[in-house]
Amino acid sequence: MSKLAQLREHRNAxxxxxxxxxxxxxxxxxxxxxEASQLDTILAEIEAIDGDIxxxxxxxxxxxxxxxxxxxRAREVATRDPSAHSDNARALKAYxxxxxxxxxAEQLSAHNARVTPDIRAAMSTTTTTEGGFTVATEYNRxxxxxxxxYGGMLQAADIMNTGSGATMNFPTGDATGEVGAIVGQNTTxxxxxxxxxxxxxDVYKYTSNDIAIPWELIQDSFIDIExxxxxxxxxxxxxxxxxxxxxxxxxxxxxxxxxxxxxxxxGTTGQTTSVIYDDLIDLEHSVDPAYRSLPGVGFMMNDSxxxxxxxxxxxxxxxxxxxxxxxxxxxxxxxxxxxxxxFINQDMATMAANAKSIAFGAFKKYKIRRVMDLTIFRMxxxxxxxxxQIGFVAFQRMGGNLVDVSGSTVKYYANSxx
Numbered sequence: 001m002s003k004l005a006q007l008r009e010h011r012n013a014x015x016x017x018x019x020x021x022x023x024x025x026x027x028x029x030x031x032x033x034x035e036a037s038q039l040d041t042i043l044a045e046i047e048a049i050d051g052d053i054x055x056x057x058x059x060x061x062x063x064x065x066x067x068x069x070x071x072x073r074a075r076e077v078a079t080r081d082p083s084a085h086s087d088n089a090r091a092l093k094a095y096x097x098x099x100x101x102x103x104x105a106e107q108l109s110a111h112n113a114r115v116t117p118d119i120r121a122a123m124s125t126t127t128t129t130e131g132g133f134t135v136a137t138e139y140n141r142x143x144x145x146x147x148x149x150y151g152g153m154l155q156a157a158d159i160m161n162t163g164s165g166a167t168m169n170f171p172t173g174d175a176t177g178e179v180g181a182i183v184g185q186n187t188t189x190x191x192x193x194x195x196x197x198x199x200x201x202d203v204y205k206y207t208s209n210d211i212a213i214p215w216e217l218i219q220d221s222f223i224d225i226e227x228x229x230x231x232x233x234x235x236x237x238x239x240x241x242x243x244x245x246x247x248x249x250x251x252x253x254x255x256x257x258x259x260x261x262x263x264x265x266x267g268t269t270g271q272t273t274s275v276i277y278d279d280l281i282d283l284e285h286s287v288d289p290a291y292r293s294l295p296g297v298g299f300m301m302n303d304s305x306x307x308x309x310x311x312x313x314x315x316x317x318x319x320x321x322x323x324x325x326x327x328x329x330x331x332x333x334x335x336x337x338x339x340x341x342x343f344i345n346q347d348m349a350t351m352a353a354n355a356k357s358i359a360f361g362a363f364k365k366y367k368i369r370r371v372m373d374l375t376i377f378r379m380x381x382x383x384x385x386x387x388x389q390i391g392f393v394a395f396q397r398m399g400g401n402l403v404d405v406s407g408s409t410v411k412y413y414a415n416s417x418x
Contacts, residue, residue, distance in 0.1 A: 004053065004056045007049055007052050007056060008053065010049055011049045011050065011053065012325040013325075014042055014046050014049065015323040015325035016325050017042055018039060018043060018323055019322065019323070019325070019333070021038065021039050022039060022318060022322065027316075029316070031318055033317075036318065039318065039319070040319075043310070043319055043323070046323055047310065090107075091103060091107040147233075147234045147237055147238030147241065150234065150235060150238035150239045150242055151239065151242025151245075151345055151346065151347060152242070152300055152343035152344055153241070153245040153246055153257065153345060153347075153368070154241070154242065154368065156296060156300060156345075156363035156364075156366070157245065157257075157363055157364065157366040158365075158366065158367050159367075159368045160368070160369055160370070161371075162370070163371075165371045167200055167201070168201045168369065169198055169200050170198065170201065170367070178192065199402075199403050199404075201367060201369050201401045202254075202399050203369055203371050203398055203399035204254065204398065206240060206241065206395065206396050206398055207394060207395050207396075208232065208233050208236040208392075208393060208395075209236065209393065210379075210391050210393050211229075211232055211391065211392040211393065212384060212387070212391050213225075213390055213391075214388055215388050215389065215390065216388075229376065233394050236394075237374075237396060241368075242345070243347045244256060244400065245257060245366070245400040246347035254398075255400070257359060257363070257366050257402055258348070258349075258359060260366075260401065260402035261359060261361070261407075261410040261412050262407040262408070262410075262411060263411065263412060263414060264283045264286030264411025264412060264413060265282045265283040265286060265414075266413075266415075266416065267413070267414065268416060269416050270416060270418075271415055272351070272353045272415050272416050272417075273308070273351045273352060274308060275305075275309065275357075275358065275413060277320055279413060280309070280312075280320070280358075280413075281338070283360050283412075283413045284338060284360055286408075286411045287361045287362070287408060287410070287411050288408045288409075291361065291362045291365075291408060294365075295362075296362060296364035297340065297362050298340045298360070298363065299338075299341070299343070299360050300344075300348060300359040300360075300363065301343075301345065301357060302344070302345065302346055302348040302357065303344050303346065304351065305351055305357050306321075309337060321335070321337055322335065322336045322339070340360075351415050352415060354414060354415060354416075354417050355414065356413070357412075357413060357414070357415055358412065358413040360410070360411055360413075361409050361410030361411055362409045365403050365409045365410065367401060367402075369400065370396065370397070371396075371398070374394060374395070374396045375394065375395050375396070376392055377392065377394075378390065378391075378392055379392065
């Protein structure tokens with residue numbers, strides 16, 4: 001077992017121990033000082049282990065960087081036993097090597113039978129008759145999962161697919177303040193029309209930018225080009241989409257969650273790099289209870305902000321942060337804050353003067369719209385050929401907006417100005 005795996009296993013055991021100790025007492029009962037001290041010790045150990053995990057992860061990254069540039073690191077991710085490659089991966093690799101003429105009869109038949117062209121060859125000065133190779137649906141799903149790793153918005157938001165890029169309008173309404181009335185006999189009822197709003201969602205053409213792959217890499221038999229392309233596409237598209245869906249201006253790019261959200265709590269003077277327990281309670285209750293019960297309600301913040309929150313305690317002296325264990329495994333538990341899920345989003349501002357550092361609310365009200373399928377183009381023009389390379393570029397039309405007319409579905413905490 002690797003050192004990193006041992007650290008994670010140790011962290012899981014400590015997290016279970018902390019949760020068991022915390023759950024011994026109901027919310028209205030103060031934990032004895034001896035056990036509170038024991039819990040503090042366990043949480044300090046967890047934080048130390050997390051530091052060790054981050055250090056080992058960083059060391060692994062540095063080791064990968066020493067072997068070469070991004071191309072080599074992605075190649076390492078893609079390196080695996082060729083016998084384990086799927087039929088689609090082998091067909092894709094053959095196509096990348098030499099276009100349609102490199103496919104065998106079975107692969108060519110599968111290509112001709114497909115309908116949606118997810119990967120196409122571009123017309124070029126050197127190969128004007130290149131055809132296209134259609135990639136199976138699982139490629140898009142895998143790339144989507146890779147994109148999620150680079151930000152919290154794709155995990156927290158609601159994602160929809162549409163067949164065209166025409167402007168989409170969402171009629172909105174806020175009936176949380178509307179009530180009925182008692183009326184007497186033969187009395188005309190009062191008119192109380194409900195108000196409707198409109199939120200539009202445009203899409204924008206995103207690209208991965210060019211990816212130049214040397215012929216030697218493509219021709220090396222142990223390289224899984226499928227995995228390589230997925231790694232690079234997920235990283236590039238995931239990062240830019242997450243940034244725009246978090247803090248996008250809404251002009252020439254999606255309107256981000258924080259741009260669209262309204263203020264729920266501002267820290268008091270002196271809280272330029274901190275937040276207190278009461279502020280988190282105020283932030284939570286700034287969202288209407290009708291929305292707090294919706295699916296996907298939770299907190300979103302930068303990892304550095306979470307570090308600050310992990311040290312906070314409630315009035316009973318117990319940490320408000322509940323460490324999870326065995327995340328991703330059946331029966332596992334994620335980290336939680338005030339019994340709400342936590343979404344780590346590195347595009348959220350770090351705590352500083354006036355920073356909108358924490359968001360809370362129904363994040364499913366943020367809609368991410370994708371038009372049709374991700375498309376990869378294979379380029380073999382002279383600009384790449386002279387360097388002994390084949391170029392690839394991906395395009396995806398996407399957009400995003402917070403569908404909220406009331407301004408009460410998602411709120412943010414802003415640190416004090418001074």
